[in-house]
Amino acid sequence: MRISKTLSKLAFCSGVLALCATAHAEDALDRIKDAGTIRVAVAMGVPMFSYANANMQPEGSDIDTAKLLAKDLGVKLQLVEITNAARVPTIQTGKADIAVANLSITPQRQKVIDFSIPYASLQTIVAAPKDVKIKDYADLKDVTIGVTRATVNDADISKNASDANIRRFEDDATLVTAAVTGQVQAISSQWPNVAEVNKKLTDKPYETKFVQHEFMLGIALPKNNPKLQAWLNDWIKANLANGKLNGIYKKYHGSDLSGKVVKGQ
Template identity: 75%
Template sequence: MKFTHTFKQLGLGVALAALCTASYANGLDKIKSEGTLRVAIAMGVPMFSYANAQMQPEGSDVATAQLLAKDLGVKLQMVEITNAARVPTIQTNKADIEVASLSITPERAKVIDFSIPYASLQTIVAAPKALKIKDYADLKGVRIGVTRATVNDADITKNASFANIRRYEDDATLVTSAVSGQVQAISSQWPNVVEINKKLTKTPYETKFVEHEFMLGIAMQKDTPKLKAWINEWIQTNLKNGKLNAIYKKYHGNDLSPKVLNPAS
């Protein structure tokens, strides 16, 4: 009777959430005792996580996960997921943590926990050097490509509605549109510019201006304070010793953002 009464008071969903929280409260101890760290990685994100020529996972997120597991003294078990599955994967405990270029947002922080930033992701406007663009105003009449229903789409629609906006269903199609000359500029992320420049070697794209910068955090279950504290200390240590910056620079071609390296400045 008492058990049933509690369910009625709290509601089924709240009660189940409470049970799950109790089960995963000692996340760090559980990982150490089992000797395996399950890390979710969102595959197919250029420079962050992708399949290399040997069809093996590679990228800055993959290397970060490998270093983390090594320093924790456990085996790494990669859980390959899609971008859309990032939050649900942590919520349903299909992975212990997630290193998946996941932006820290207030909405996501309501249902999962984040570490301090280990990297960042910038949204940018990019175009060949010959096209003079310094801000949104210079996009008037410019054929600019965006991936539909992304923050880039929303940002360009809001700030440059006077541009000739062309929307594409995914990043791969956006890259193709730039390479084939369907658009003169894009609003996207640097990894997509890298893909464009692999083919446009004579007239490569460059960053014209940064629209926004999103901090990326390592995600984990709510209410795992011991695990969160260990990961935060690990990130701080490896930012100071330069290892995380070296990983990022190897795959992205530039240093981590000053906002990540010196968050207090």
């Protein structure tokens, strides 16, 4: 009899916990709407995506994407300016509701945060001046190569070119400065950062040596928020279809979105 009562209590408690978990999972979108504000984390210092303009105001494709998202959701936008390395922790700790921060969708990150479907993409490349002979990872042996800390570039170079002299920088702006000032011989980054290097390094401009990967970028959100995730996915699909996300991307990057993004792959 006592065992039966105990089991009944355990079943009841389990049910309550399950209901609480479900309620929590479905609350994120409602909480944002109730607050009337969405806190969007953006990784500043990333050319083309999010950076400070001449008036020291946030600008870039991720900024415009965040503005459009907040407008369509019918809430105010609060930008949470962070570094690349803080993108995942910011979502994990609830310091922002979502992150529109050129964040690649990877299995490792998906263990601790959730993502929307891709809203954009980026290619990671190894770039260096013309006289630096690099064709693949093997050629990076003993080459001083710069990467931005805690990015897919960092992980990729660490894995595939461990015998390179890897120098890690806290953000893309510092990485660009390192290339311009000759602190590194090459960088693993994205073309927008190479373009920034070449604006200042006109005598020995950087060029793409080889493409490492093309990564799909997703809007990051905390785990177990299915309503918010579904809204984000529907919003991205609608704005890919009507061309608004492509227009934002082309405005800053000078090219259309990858076909993989447009097709939803």
